[in-house]
Amino acid sequence: MSVELSPMILAIFLPLFGAIAAFIAPRAAWSIGLATLAATTGAVIWLARDVWAKGAVMLPLGGWGAPLGIDLRADGLSVAMLALTSAVGFLVSIAALDSLKDAARQRQYFWPLWLLLLTGMNGVYLSTDLFNLYVMIEVIALAAVGLTVLNGTRDALRAGLEYMYASILGALLFLMGVGFVYLHLGRLDFAGLAGAEVSGSLIAAMALMFVGLALKIALFPLHFWLPAAHANATAPASALLSGLVVKAALYIVLRLAQYMPFPSETLLTLVGLMGAGAVIWGGIQALRAERLKLLVAWSTVAQIGLIFVAFARAGEMGLTESWKAAALLILAHGVAKAAMFLAAGRIKDEIGHDVIRDLDRAPIRPTLAQFTFALAAISLIGLPPSLGFIGKWSLMEGAMAAGYWHWVAVTMAGTLLSVAYFSRVLTAFLRFDRVRAPVGEHQGWALADAAPLTLALAAIGLGLMAAPLLSFIEIGYPFGVAQ
Amino acid sequence: MTDPLVIFDVALALAIVALAVAALSVRDLFAMIVLFVVFGLLSALAWVRLSAPDVALAEAAIGAGVTGALLLKTLHHLRYVSGTLGQQAAYGVTPLTPVPIGVTLANAIFCGLITLGLAVAYLGAPAAGPGFDALVAEAMPRSGVDHPVTGVLLNFRAYDTLMEVVVLLAAVVAVWQIERGVSDAPAPVLGEVWQGFARLALPATVVVGTYLLWVGAEAPGGAFQGGAVLAAVGLLLLLTRAYVPQPTHRGIARGAFVLGTGVFALVALLVASGGRVAFEYPLEHAKTLILLIEGMVTISIAVTLAALFHGREPVAQTKGGRDDT
Numbered sequence: 001m002s003v004e005l006s007p008m009i010l011a012i013f014l015p016l017f018g019a020i021a022a023f024i025a026p027r028a029a030w031s032i033g034l035a036t037l038a039a040t041t042g043a044v045i046w047l048a049r050d051v052w053a054k055g056a057v058m059l060p061l062g063g064w065g066a067p068l069g070i071d072l073r074a075d076g077l078s079v080a081m082l083a084l085t086s087a088v089g090f091l092v093s094i095a096a097l098d099s100l101k102d103a104a105r106q107r108q109y110f111w112p113l114w115l116l117l118l119t120g121m122n123g124v125y126l127s128t129d130l131f132n133l134y135v136m137i138e139v140i141a142l143a144a145v146g147l148t149v150l151n152g153t154r155d156a157l158r159a160g161l162e163y164m165y166a167s168i169l170g171a172l173l174f175l176m177g178v179g180f181v182y183l184h185l186g187r188l189d190f191a192g193l194a195g196a197e198v199s200g201s202l203i204a205a206m207a208l209m210f211v212g213l214a215l216k217i218a219l220f221p222l223h224f225w226l227p228a229a230h231a232n233a234t235a236p237a238s239a240l241l242s243g244l245v246v247k248a249a250l251y252i253v254l255r256l257a258q259y260m261p262f263p264s265e266t267l268l269t270l271v272g273l274m275g276a277g278a279v280i281w282g283g284i285q286a287l288r289a290e291r292l293k294l295l296v297a298w299s300t301v302a303q304i305g306l307i308f309v310a311f312a313r314a315g316e317m318g319l320t321e322s323w324k325a326a327a328l329l330i331l332a333h334g335v336a337k338a339a340m341f342l343a344a345g346r347i348k349d350e351i352g353h354d355v356i357r358d359l360d361r362a363p364i365r366p367t368l369a370q371f372t373f374a375l376a377a378i379s380l381i382g383l384p385p386s387l388g389f390i391g392k393w394s395l396m397e398g399a400m401a402a403g404y405w406h407w408v409a410v411t412m413a414g415t416l417l418s419v420a421y422f423s424r425v426l427t428a429f430l431r432f433d434r435v436r437a438p439v440g441e442h443q444g445w446a447l448a449d450a451a452p453l454t455l456a457l458a459a460i461g462l463g464l465m466a467a468p469l470l471s472f473i474e475i476g477y478p479f480g481v482a483q
Numbered sequence: 484m485t486d487p488l489v490i491f492d493v494a495l496a497l498a499i500v501a502l503a504v505a506a507l508s509v510r511d512l513f514a515m516i517v518l519f520v521v522f523g524l525l526s527a528l529a530w531v532r533l534s535a536p537d538v539a540l541a542e543a544a545i546g547a548g549v550t551g552a553l554l555l556k557t558l559h560h561l562r563y564v565s566g567t568l569g570q571q572a573a574y575g576v577t578p579l580t581p582v583p584i585g586v587t588l589a590n591a592i593f594c595g596l597i598t599l600g601l602a603v604a605y606l607g608a609p610a611a612g613p614g615f616d617a618l619v620a621e622a623m624p625r626s627g628v629d630h631p632v633t634g635v636l637l638n639f640r641a642y643d644t645l646m647e648v649v650v651l652l653a654a655v656v657a658v659w660q661i662e663r664g665v666s667d668a669p670a671p672v673l674g675e676v677w678q679g680f681a682r683l684a685l686p687a688t689v690v691v692g693t694y695l696l697w698v699g700a701e702a703p704g705g706a707f708q709g710g711a712v713l714a715a716v717g718l719l720l721l722l723t724r725a726y727v728p729q730p731t732h733r734g735i736a737r738g739a740f741v742l743g744t745g746v747f748a749l750v751a752l753l754v755a756s757g758g759r760v761a762f763e764y765p766l767e768h769a770k771t772l773i774l775l776i777e778g779m780v781t782i783s784i785a786v787t788l789a790a791l792f793h794g795r796e797p798v799a800q801t802k803g804g805r806d807d808t
Contacts, residue, residue, distance in 0.1 A: 109660035
């Protein structure tokens with residue numbers, strides 16, 4: 001009797017078993033963690049080949065089939081998110097080996113929490129069931145809060161507590177929405193949503209779900225918890241939180257928009273306006289931030305806003321294309337922001353602080369980390385040929401085609417703001433005449449820079465592969481078409 | 484003719500709302516916790532009236548029982564670190580800086596919008612939706628158990644339940660990793676009545692918890708409810724200091740935390756052979772496997788909840804004596 005494995009099952013169960021093993025054997029946690037990440041990446045590649053060859057694949061867990069049971073389903077978008085998660089996760093894990101090497105306790109607990117987080121995120125990307133999504137975001141929430149407070153500082157604990165309140169409130173709102181949807185439709189699977197009749201009360205239920213998710217995504221004006229949480233966490237945790245965790249809830253919004261009877265144009269414009277508010281407010285706060293990590297965290301708020309602008313860019317009619325712009329921006333931000341947070345952490349480690357005003361006064365110049373930061377900034381600002389550029393370009397193209405010039409204006413304003421706030425950091429890197437280091441210019445290179453640099457290069461280079469990437473994420477994704 | 488139970492229901496609903504308001508507005512933290520526990524018990528009663536005895540059991544055991552104990556423990560700790568442990572005065576927490584009016588206003592608007600959304604969603608919702616009832620009834624003979632709720636939780640939607648157990652695991656890992664600089668508050672002095680109570684209550688609790696687990700296959704009950712009741716045994720042991728967590732016990736505790744998740748996930752994976760997929764238990768073994776999973780999950784839930792009550796990874800005792808762990 002041989003056990004039959006499916007790559008979808010592996011993508012969820014490998015990290016789960018890895019987390020268990022890493023928790024039981026704390027001394028070997030790091031090697032278990034890396035091995036698990038490698039194996040999970042392998043499973044995702046296997047799944048990608050399946051999806052490439054056969055289109056979307058399904059697996060009815062327990063053999064029951066939806067709506068009674070729960071189905072797992074993978075299409076192009078799921079696989080893209082899984083690939084983002086395992087690739088970024090793998091590189092962040094390598095970076096974590098170095099940045100946690102002096103903190104025995106953090107090193108011990110980082111791995112089980114991170115692997116549980118991975119379980120939850122992979123579960124979200126393969127889920128086709130509303131209640132299952134709720135359970136998965138709860139797994140993500142607790143593991144993410146654990147990672148936020150990993151370094152045990154007072155600020156991190158305070159921010160982590162706030163994050164937990166926001167996260168649990170968001171999950172509860174989502175759950176209440178799910179409850180009402182179940183009352184209406186009598187089922188929880190996505191397919192049941194597709195044929196639903198739109199009524200005021202069903203829209204109210206979906207609005208509750210959306211507000212819950214918006215709290216978890218930190219969409220303006222529900223972003224209050226994010227800057228402190230992401231800025232005070234330890235660097236690899238920040239990279240995971242900003243690069244990957246918020247993407248899980250973003251993905252749910254994108255996915256549900258595919259199946260849900262769509263709300264009116266007004267609601268979509270409202271979503272776009274919240275995004276626009278985030279772009280402007282996040283940009284202004286990033287300009288005012290005194291610390292490097294806080295600046296990077298505020299830029300996450302702004303970039304998330306941009307993703308929602310992309311979603312609303314061409315109104316209801318353009319939604320069949322708009323989600324692709326949003327998906328590209330999600331992928332671009334995931335890679336670039338992880339690189340940027342790791343680089344910021346490296347700079348802080350080398351210089352000993354991350355006060356932006358004093359960055360150019362340090363005798364040490366962690367050049368490679370600074371280079372990484374600049375590359376990531378290029379992708380986040382959206383200069384060609386980065387993936388961020390492709391995302392922004394398709395956003396503006398769609399908005400222009402639909403004649404929605406206000407979204408173009410918002411995107412432009414956001415881009416200018418991001419140039420402005422990243423320049424604050426980049427100029428501090430360039431002006432090296434203040435203090436001369438006694439021992440040459442090239443201090444602060446380390447093997448630890450390899451992982452963030454790889455991520456930053458990927459953020460730039462993936463832009464060149466945008467066309468195959470786009471055709472891949474379209475596999476099995478019939479927007480607005482009932483399954 | 485009015486059903487007398489309608490009057491009871493209305494009174495129950497009003498009492499629950501009134502308790503919620505009272506719990507939110509009272510300043511004394513101890514009174515707040517007591518009100519919250521009563522609120523939980525009445526909510527459990529409401530679940531009974533809604534014909535959801537499984538939820539009622541869980542609400543009473545976890546919502547009122549374990550949560551109440553956690554809150555009381557936290558209050559005890561707060562009083563210890565603020566130096567008001569021996570005082571009889573009410574202990575309330577006032578924020579250091581007054582909340583700005585803008586924040587209050589923003590919160591009020593947010594809550595208002597949410598309430599509006601809930602109201603619209605509720606008023607337009609069908610009184611009795613289609614639901615899973617028919618599907619569950621049809622599939623029950625193939626589930627291996629007789630109680631529909633257990634069938635849904637441990638078979639049809641076992642994947643969700645596995646992940647719920649993972650949530651609990653994530654919670655205890657997160658709690659253990661927080662290194663708290665301050666030492667624990669000394670345990671409260673327990674009177675003679677208490678010792679007698681513990682002697683009577685401990686064996687009874689074990690029996691009730693195990694019964695809840697066992698009966699789950701055909702009647703309301705199951706792993707979560709049984710685990711919560713068994714966790715009470717752990718709480719009593721910790722409170723009476725009959726058991727003091729030691730650093731050397733960490734390995735066993737870790738094993739107990741992951742036992743439920745590990746066995747559940749392994750069973751789910753290993754049944755996937757001969758054309759079956761994951762979570763598809765062969766019918767002839769379904770009841771045995773479900774009982775095995777539930778038993779292991781119950782142990783994990785009980786140990787995890789007790790560990791959450793203890794609230795930290797066991798550390799080496801300081802020299803200060805027994806009361807200063």
